[in-house]
Every structure is written in structure tokens, then in C-alpha cells.
Amino acid sequence: MVKYISLTIDGAKISVPEGTTVLDAALEYGICIPNLCHVRELEPIGVCRVCLVEVVENGRSRVTASCALRAKEGMVVLAHSEKVLKARRVVAEMLVAEAPNSRAVQDLAVKCGVTEVRFPFRNNDCVLCGRCVRVCSEVWRAQALGFVGRGKDRHVALPFNTRPEFCKRCWSCIAVCPMTITPCAGPMKVGEEYLCAQCESQLSMSQNIEDSCTWCRLGEGFQCARWADVATSARP
Amino acid sequence: MPKMLGPDALLGWAKKERQEREKFESTVQICADTGCRASGSGVVVKALRNEVERQGLQDKVNIRETGCHGFCEQGPLMVIEPGNIFYGKVTPEDVPEIVSETLLNNRVVERLCYVDSISGERIIKESDVPFYKAQDRTILGQNKVVDPFDISAYVANGGYSALARVLTSMEPEEVISEIQESGLRGRGGGGYPTGRKWEQCRAADGYEKYVICNADEGDPGAYMDRSVLEGNPHVVLEGMMIGAFAIGAQQGYIYVRNEYPLAVKHSKKAISDARDAGLLGEDILGSGFSFDVKVMRGAGAFVCGESTALMASVEGKVGEPRPKDVHTVEKGLYGRPTTLNNVETWANVPGIINKGAEWFAAKGTARSKGTKIFALTGMVKNTGLVEVPMGTPLRTIVFDIGGGSANGSAIKAVQTGGPSGGCLPTEKFDLPVDFEALSEAGSMVGSGGMVVMDESTCMVDVARYFLAFLMDESCGKCAPCRIGLDRMLEIVTDITEGRGTAEKLALLEDVAETVQVASLCALGKTAPNPVLSTLRYFRAEYDAHIRERRCPAGVCRALITYSIDTEACTGCGACLRACPHEAVSGAKKEPHVIDQELCQKCGICRDECKFDAVVVQ
Numbered sequence: 001m002v003k004y005i006s007l008t009i010d011g012a013k014i015s016v017p018e019g020t021t022v023l024d025a026a027l028e029y030g031i032c033i034p035n036l037c038h039v040r041e042l043e044p045i046g047v048c049r050v051c052l053v054e055v056v057e058n059g060r061s062r063v064t065a066s067c068a069l070r071a072k073e074g075m076v077v078l079a080h081s082e083k084v085l086k087a088r089r090v091v092a093e094m095l096v097a098e099a100p101n102s103r104a105v106q107d108l109a110v111k112c113g114v115t116e117v118r119f120p121f122r123n124n125d126c127v128l129c130g131r132c133v134r135v136c137s138e139v140w141r142a143q144a145l146g147f148v149g150r151g152k153d154r155h156v157a158l159p160f161n162t163r164p165e166f167c168k169r170c171w172s173c174i175a176v177c178p179m180t181i182t183p184c185a186g187p188m189k190v191g192e193e194y195l196c197a198q199c200e201s202q203l204s205m206s207q208n209i210e211d212s213c214t215w216c217r218l219g220e221g222f223q224c225a226r227w228a229d230v231a232t233s234a235r236p
Numbered sequence: 237m238p239k240m241l242g243p244d245a246l247l248g249w250a251k252k253e254r255q256e257r258e259k260f261e262s263t264v265q266i267c268a269d270t271g272c273r274a275s276g277s278g279v280v281v282k283a284l285r286n287e288v289e290r291q292g293l294q295d296k297v298n299i300r301e302t303g304c305h306g307f308c309e310q311g312p313l314m315v316i317e318p319g320n321i322f323y324g325k326v327t328p329e330d331v332p333e334i335v336s337e338t339l340l341n342n343r344v345v346e347r348l349c350y351v352d353s354i355s356g357e358r359i360i361k362e363s364d365v366p367f368y369k370a371q372d373r374t375i376l377g378q379n380k381v382v383d384p385f386d387i388s389a390y391v392a393n394g395g396y397s398a399l400a401r402v403l404t405s406m407e408p409e410e411v412i413s414e415i416q417e418s419g420l421r422g423r424g425g426g427g428y429p430t431g432r433k434w435e436q437c438r439a440a441d442g443y444e445k446y447v448i449c450n451a452d453e454g455d456p457g458a459y460m461d462r463s464v465l466e467g468n469p470h471v472v473l474e475g476m477m478i479g480a481f482a483i484g485a486q487q488g489y490i491y492v493r494n495e496y497p498l499a500v501k502h503s504k505k506a507i508s509d510a511r512d513a514g515l516l517g518e519d520i521l522g523s524g525f526s527f528d529v530k531v532m533r534g535a536g537a538f539v540c541g542e543s544t545a546l547m548a549s550v551e552g553k554v555g556e557p558r559p560k561d562v563h564t565v566e567k568g569l570y571g572r573p574t575t576l577n578n579v580e581t582w583a584n585v586p587g588i589i590n591k592g593a594e595w596f597a598a599k600g601t602a603r604s605k606g607t608k609i610f611a612l613t614g615m616v617k618n619t620g621l622v623e624v625p626m627g628t629p630l631r632t633i634v635f636d637i638g639g640g641s642a643n644g645s646a647i648k649a650v651q652t653g654g655p656s657g658g659c660l661p662t663e664k665f666d667l668p669v670d671f672e673a674l675s676e677a678g679s680m681v682g683s684g685g686m687v688v689m690d691e692s693t694c695m696v697d698v699a700r701y702f703l704a705f706l707m708d709e710s711c712g713k714c715a716p717c718r719i720g721l722d723r724m725l726e727i728v729t730d731i732t733e734g735r736g737t738a739e740k741l742a743l744l745e746d747v748a749e750t751v752q753v754a755s756l757c758a759l760g761k762t763a764p765n766p767v768l769s770t771l772r773y774f775r776a777e778y779d780a781h782i783r784e785r786r787c788p789a790g791v792c793r794a795l796i797t798y799s800i801d802t803e804a805c806t807g808c809g810a811c812l813r814a815c816p817h818e819a820v821s822g823a824k825k826e827p828h829v830i831d832q833e834l835c836q837k838c839g840i841c842r843d844e845c846k847f848d849a850v851v852v853q
Contacts, residue, residue: 046559047714049754063753068559083753090750094719118743119723127715147554150537152722154712 037129104178132173239514253392260298268301277312283328303379303467322362379467398589417593419605424578427671440573455654458685469506475582538709557757600626614688653682656762658769694791717760720751790852804849811841
């Protein structure tokens, strides 16, 4: 029998099966927590740090990534405290400066309240969310991709930079990559570091919409069809 | 070595070893640890052995090559018992005199004694040396009396008696409550209550559990864990055995970095000796408790000092931390309950069992108990390892023990807690070293590094240096640490090179605060400390760099100019000859001039000038 656990997220009392992560629980109940490296089918890795939440325990609060945090009985989670929103915003700002042409990352940044990027762009075209590496090793058991190098030099690579025999050509790595949505060729150039939120990106109207939208299931993918509907109907 | 079949056999062995040592008339304790070895203690030991043999004193003099005594600045160190005579900076040429005067005739060789820098007096006894006087050397003091390579020396000094006591007369729960009552907290930096950790690990589900000793000390300038493991490996081992008994583990690991060859060697020898003596392995001391320890060598990544990264490394994976929402006491090494403690924490355990929780809890502050070892380095007179009760004010450590500034210029700050600790100004020197007090002030006890800085240090440059170190050592797994530190370094470098702006400073603060809350592991969470603490206490220096394009300490090359004071310059030509860039010109006996176009700001002219005529602005 599935054991249910009740917890509080942003004041809402919710109950989820044991073992559910706080992020999944929140999304399930329509509490929108932006996220990037999280894929429901994969083991949480907790590296993009966009899905940060504040957990209050014994009168002390700590900030942690909700994707790797399993719901516990009686847990009190603040997904939209000031501290969390600020941290999320700066993290998203740093991420978008690494990959300014990725529409998914742009959308995410807009969602986190970034309007201007204060860092010089780098155009790395990768934010090291590790979706590709994890889908390859966890779902396909192929391990044809891996992280190479540490710190600043960390990057995703094939073994010896050639496609190995054991790559199954499933292209899942491409499917889950936040960079593969048609990149934005817009104003994200060096010296023009601001987010216009004007392109076809389906989150472009997000600024007009309340933060906690009950029918949003952002996190299921980068592009949220419902957001588009809302956005269109909200247009004057 | 006979196998100890029970606690009585161990007692008998200890007694026999003690009697054997009492036969000697005197004992020479020479530090043969890394610091003194570097100053030449190896040759001194050889010379001493030869000289003692030449004079036929082998049966009267016991020469003991010990671990670190702590006062590394005076190395090679020698202490002669009886009499507690302290000799510093001993050379092989001094040895014949020491043997014929001190060992044969009980006369002190005065020229080798320590001279107190304040009173100018010669101090004979080690215990009277100001450096040692204000300390409480509970852990480090044992280094002097044991031989790291000889288990019998440790046993003779009451070693493994705590283990025998635990195995014969205590239940695991009793051990845990004793440690809990003592108030011992993790010495690796986190300050987590050790007893609580053990209790959680004991309560965790799992038929196989592990204990780990974290000896992956990587802070620049810190070497206390190294010295304990090198000087007294058995005390660490005994602590681990007691911990393993308490939580119910059968396997332990000592994770030590390969850059510490002596620590690796000594701990391996200690393990095999203990195994031979029946103190490790199956059925220890006939109690039915079985436990063994392996040494795992780390490749030297700073991040592997973090518990989850360390465990990944032991498992043979890439040393990267993982989210710790499930604690390692429940799912640690190989997914099994694991208790990981620092070297110093383990070394404290036998003492608590032998002397009781009250003895330990009597030292320290309300929430931080016992003693803590600090590696005192930087611009102080007496550098070395310092062990003080928790709650000792920083002032006592820097001025009473450290002897104050090394070259007479005023002390400006002390950085506590290693590279990710904060810099505290002199106004904060009355703060007690206590986990809570230091973290409230924006720094931390950390692993125990303590770097003293004087007026010639630029705090912005210090922040830049530590940021660069931490960025190099970041594993790059999580975004805030990988990108954030890089961006912070970018901004701070801009400031030191004269490109800083007020907006960038605000951004620096934003990023620093975010990295602090958002990072995955403790490395990232503490990495902004040097920046945040210097911003908090030395903001004026940042402002001078940004607004006035000036480096008050005269360190940041892009912001300083070297010039010659025409009044003070005698025209001796020393700077002219020394300048590698031929930037100094001037006739003999006439004031010289520095060509700013050619000057590379290396500072050689200032070092060469005997008249303080070279001015840095």
C-alpha cells in the first residue's frame, strides 16, 4: 500500500506518496517552481539550483534544491520566500549569461524575474544541467556521454571525443537538451544584455501572469502549452 | 609482538614497556615530523645517534623521534627529559655539545635555548616558553611522548586502555551517551555534535556500517590533521575503534591525501602493528568485536574533504558531492550508514572515555567544548601548531602565543577557517574561538587554519587569492559555485586592476550572497566568506580601489606607482643595479629617478634600498 505523506508548501497543505520529491509534489499541486536539470524519469542531481526552496525545520530555515529533497511528514516548505526568489533570480541570471541564445534558458530566466543580465555573455551553449548525460546512462544504460574536467573546465563529452560503438543513436540526449529548441537570434548579443521576452517563446507573456498559476505544469518540459493559451487569451 | 588476547594481557604489556623505558636515565625527544624535517631534523637525529654511540651511552639515553611538537618556527626542536630542557634550531654541529654537556653533566647549553622576544631572557624549560605556556596541549602534547612508528610506546603511555574499557565494561549506548555528554563537536569545520551523529548512525537501518576518518586536509597553510596522524596515528585508530564499536561498524577507512606520504606511511604501519597485536581484526581483545581499517589515498582534490565527495572517491567514483538531503549517517559509503569524522575528532575520543565526559566538558564555552588545534601562520613571530581550549580569544592566540607581528608593522586581520573562512579585523580579536561566535562574525572555526595579516596586505587582493584557489578547487558540478565563483573572481580581479565600478561591487555582493545560499555543498556555501567578510570589515579598501583607483596597502600592481624620495635618496645606486628592467636612472651621489614607463612594479628596488627612499603610492 502506498503511504501518503502530508507537507505544507507555501501554506498549502498537500499530501503525496512517500518518496515524492518536493518539486514533483509542488508541480503536481500547481505550485510553480522553475527548474532546469530536473527530469521526472531521472535520478535528481540538483545541479542547476533553480528549483531552490526554503525548508523550515525546528525554527531554522535552510535553502536547498527541491528536486533532490524528498517530502517528509510535516515538512514546511516556502517556495516563494524573498530569499528564495532572490537566489533563484541571480542563479538564472548566471545561467542565461552562459547560454544567452537558448530560448529555454531565457524563458527560465524571465520566469525567475530576470530582466537584465549584468554579466558579460559567454555563449558556452551549455549550462551543464547534465540531462543528456543522465538520460544516456540511466534510461539507456549506454553511458556514451559523460562529464569531463572539473570546475571551469567541466564539460560534456563523448569518450575520447568520438561517438562510441555503444551509443544507441537514440538521440535522447538531444531531445532533453535545453539548447536544442530553436535558438533565439534576437537581441542577446554582447553589449545588449537584456531579456526582451518578446520572441515566440511560449513564456514570453509570463510577466503578465501571476507567479503561482494553478494550471501550469512547467517542469514537464521547457515549453508549456497551457502558458501559451493563457498568454494568448490574456492579450488585449 | 604477541597477540593480546584480553585486556589483562594489554595491561601487562603496557607495564612491561613502561619498566623498559624507566631504565633510561634521560630521554631526548626530537621532532621528526614534516616541519622540522624540512629544517634538517633528520641529520640531527643521525648525528645524535652516532654521538651517543661514540660516547657509549646507548643504554642510558633514549632517543625518540616524535611527531610534531608544534613550534615549527624554531625547528628542529629538541626536548630533553628530565628537566624539560628546550632547544630550538638545533644543528648537527650542536650535537656533541648537547651530549657532553646536557646528557652527561646535566648542564644547559644556553646558546640553544629560546630567547623571549619581549623580555630578552633565555628560557630553559619548554613549559615556560610563552608559545607553549598559554596552550592546553591535550591532543598535540601526546605527540611528544609517543613514537609514531612504535605501537609499544603508545601502549606504554596508556594507549588502547580506553578501547579495553569500552570493550569490557561498556554498552555501545553508554559510549554514545558519554560522547554526547562531553559536548564533542566535529573538528573538521561543521561543528556537528559527534555523539548525535553516532546515535543517528547506530539507529539507521543496515547490517553493514562504516566509519571513516577524514584526513583530507587541503587548506593552504593548515597541517594540524596531518601532524596528529603523523605524530600519533594510534590515538586516531583507537578513536575509530571506539566509534565503530558504538555504531556497530566492522570496517573503517582512513582517507588521507597522497601528498602526505608520512601520514600514509605512519597510518599504514599503525594499522598493521595494531593487527599484529590483536587490536584490529577478528575478536578484538577476546570481546567478540571485530573491526578492521584500510587506508585510502586521495589524489589531492580539495573538494574530497567534503563528506559525500570523499565517499564517492572511496568508492572509486569521481570525487563530487551529492545533495545531502539524505544524510550520510543513513546512506553514506556504498549507500550504507556511515560515520565520518575528522582526525582531530577521533583523536579526542579515547581521552573522553578515559577521563570522562565532565573532564572534557569542563573546557571551552557553553556550546563548544574541549580544545582545538589551530595552524597559526602568516605575519606572526611564532608560527606553528597551537592547541587552545575553545573560547580562547583570538587576541591570546595571535599576540600571547603567536608573539604579535613578525616584522613590527601593525596586525590588520586574521583569517580563520582556511580558504573559505572570513577575515576578521583587530576590533574582533576579543571574539572567542567558538563555532557560533565566529560564524556570526562572518567567519568560521573551520578546520583550524589561522592566517595573520599585517598592514602590508591588501584585503581585496586576499579575497582575490582565495577566490582563485576555491575556483580552481570547485568540482564544477553545481551552477552557483562553478559560474558564481568565476564571476566573482572576474569582478574582484577587475577591482584590483583598476576597472572596478560601484555597480559591479553591488553585483559582487548579490552573487556572493547567492552562492552562499544556493550552492550544493559546503565548499560553495562557504566560498564567498572571504569576499563577504572583507566587504563587511574592509569596505573602505574596496572603495579606495574603485573610487580613487588606489591600493592603500600598495599591493595591487595596476594601482600603485614606485617613486624615489629625493630627500631620503643618497644616490648609492643599489636600486639602479638591482632593477631588472633598467627603470632607475641617476648619477652617483645624486637622487635617482624611476621611469614609470619602464617600471614593472616588482618591488626589488624597495627591498634593496637601505634608506627607505623608495615610496609606493
